[in-house]
Amino acid sequence: MTTDANPPADANPPAAAKAPAKDPWDLPDVSGLVVGVLGGTGDQGRGLAYRLARAGQRVIVGSRDAGRAATAAEEIGHGVRGLENAACARESDVVIVAVPWEGHAKTLQALREELAGKLVVDCVNPLGFDKKGAYALVPEEGSAAEQAAALLPDSRVAAAFHHLSAVLLQDPAVERIETDVMVLGESRADTDVVQALAALIPGMRGVFAGRLRNAHQVESLVANLISVNRRYKAHAGLRLTDV
Amino acid sequence: MTTDANPPADANPPAAAKAPAKDPWDLPDVSGLVVGVLGGTGDQGRGLAYRLARAGQRVIVGSRDAGRAATAAEEIGHGVRGLENAACARESDVVIVAVPWEGHAKTLQALREELAGKLVVDCVNPLGFDKKGAYALVPEEGSAAEQAAALLPDSRVAAAFHHLSAVLLQDPAVERIETDVMVLGESRADTDVVQALAALIPGMRGVFAGRLRNAHQVESLVANLISVNRRYKAHAGLRLTDV
Numbered sequence: 001m002t003t004d005a006n007p008p009a010d011a012n013p014p015a016a017a018k019a020p021a022k023d024p025w026d027l028p029d030v031s032g033l034v035v036g037v038l039g040g041t042g043d044q045g046r047g048l049a050y051r052l053a054r055a056g057q058r059v060i061v062g063s064r065d066a067g068r069a070a071t072a073a074e075e076i077g078h079g080v081r082g083l084e085n086a087a088c089a090r091e092s093d094v095v096i097v098a099v100p101w102e103g104h105a106k107t108l109q110a111l112r113e114e115l116a117g118k119l120v121v122d123c124v125n126p127l128g129f130d131k132k133g134a135y136a137l138v139p140e141e142g143s144a145a146e147q148a149a150a151l152l153p154d155s156r157v158a159a160a161f162h163h164l165s166a167v168l169l170q171d172p173a174v175e176r177i178e179t180d181v182m183v184l185g186e187s188r189a190d191t192d193v194v195q196a197l198a199a200l201i202p203g204m205r206g207v208f209a210g211r212l213r214n215a216h217q218v219e220s221l222v223a224n225l226i227s228v229n230r231r232y233k234a235h236a237g238l239r240l241t242d243v
Numbered sequence: 244m245t246t247d248a249n250p251p252a253d254a255n256p257p258a259a260a261k262a263p264a265k266d267p268w269d270l271p272d273v274s275g276l277v278v279g280v281l282g283g284t285g286d287q288g289r290g291l292a293y294r295l296a297r298a299g300q301r302v303i304v305g306s307r308d309a310g311r312a313a314t315a316a317e318e319i320g321h322g323v324r325g326l327e328n329a330a331c332a333r334e335s336d337v338v339i340v341a342v343p344w345e346g347h348a349k350t351l352q353a354l355r356e357e358l359a360g361k362l363v364v365d366c367v368n369p370l371g372f373d374k375k376g377a378y379a380l381v382p383e384e385g386s387a388a389e390q391a392a393a394l395l396p397d398s399r400v401a402a403a404f405h406h407l408s409a410v411l412l413q414d415p416a417v418e419r420i421e422t423d424v425m426v427l428g429e430s431r432a433d434t435d436v437v438q439a440l441a442a443l444i445p446g447m448r449g450v451f452a453g454r455l456r457n458a459h460q461v462e463s464l465v466a467n468l469i470s471v472n473r474r475y476k477a478h479a480g481l482r483l484t485d486v
Contacts, residue, residue: 226246240479
């Protein structure tokens with residue numbers, strides 16, 4: 001099997017063959033969207049909130065605790081607001097889920113109503129750690145993103161932003177973050193929005209990389225990047241070549 | 244969770260903390276090794292055999308059928324020999340497994356003796372295809388590489404070369420293949436050898452990316468790369484940034 005392997009002849013749905021070839025880099029204007037970040041007081045969420053706000057986006061960080069959210073927002077600056085999770089979800093158009101895996105299901109279950117009709121972008125990596133390092137956990141639903149989709153039937157769920165270094169995201173001296181963001185989802189309209197958000201961050205590019213059923217390997221690849229980072233003392237990111 | 248997330252304090256084995264920091268790019272001389280490629284008549288195997296032989300390595304392509312192996316070897320040129328799988332395994336120092344997933348277990352079971360004492364490099368991607376495209380299959384052992392390790396207790400098993408485009412590998416007009424090769428394995432000596440082999444191919448770099456228990460996501464990421472290739476009409480490869 002190779003990356004350009006020929007699938008069975010019927011692997012393309014007929015619609016794909018007939019659709020006019022849209023320029024995959026023709027992405028929507030997302031400047032008017034409010035982006036909420038659940039888990040916005042953690043390293044990953046805080047880093048993403050900082051980068052998006054620094055790029056001019058309106059951003060709200062959410063936390064279980066409104067006070068901690070407000071403190072984080074103040075520390076991040078760039079006009080970021082901090083709200084309790086439910087209010088953050090309600091007031092946002094796009095909601096990034098950056099909570100620890102341990103709290104993933106519980107957080108989303110509690111926010112089902114507030115997240116109805118929203119585009120939810122899961123960036124959670126279900127990982128375990130032991131003496132040998134990190135390893136992939138396999139959620140019952142297949143992946144964190146598929147768990148989100150199962151728990152949020154009234155939301156549109158995409159997955160992205162899995163492979164970022166929180167150290168780089170949060171370091172104000174870092175001007176560019178040279179990495180591609182793999183974006184997964186079921187709807188082209190939704191993945192285009194997420195790609196456009198990723199592209200707001202200098203050096204970053206959002207690349208469509210499949211449906212949610214292929215999210216597990218993207219989420220758990222972080223275990224490999226942690227190994228890379230240890231061996232090479234790096235903050236490794238991914239680039240897709242020839243794209 | 245982020246790629247530089249702090250694992251629990253005991254996640255590092257004590258030896259890692261004490262070991263002198265070896266230059267991770269100080270790789271062994273592999274020029275004397277004979278490389279066998281099981282499944283060397285398929286697109287991926289043929290492409291790898293061609294690239295390694297073109298770089299000066301002694302290469303044997305293996306096939307179930309000695310005649311087909313000989314024909315493939317002649318077509319590849321660059322001094323490549325073609326042998327039936329068992330002879331290919333016997334006469335090689337390092338054996339790349341590039342057979343279709345469907346024949347993976349059966350092929351390796353039959354070669355257990357011939358592969359004893361060898362370094363076996365699995366590059367098989369267990370994938371299924373349906374109308375929605377490619378998706379990951381989950382082998383009972385966790386991954387193709389772990390299946391190989393289970394079936395070959397007397398061999399040393401590594402995993403690598405999963406994300407290559409057979410089109411690029413086989414195109415003689417392509418001088419460089421700009422991609423990193425994630426190399427997984429349990430022994431530093433073994434993964435160093437595989438990294439050195441990857442580095443023989445211009446543009447390619449072997450990067451240590453974890454233990455075999457983290458092979459599944461590397462193998463199945465090909466499903467995502469197939470989505471990338473379809474959307475962007477590309478032969479996508481991966482680069483690790485900051486490494």
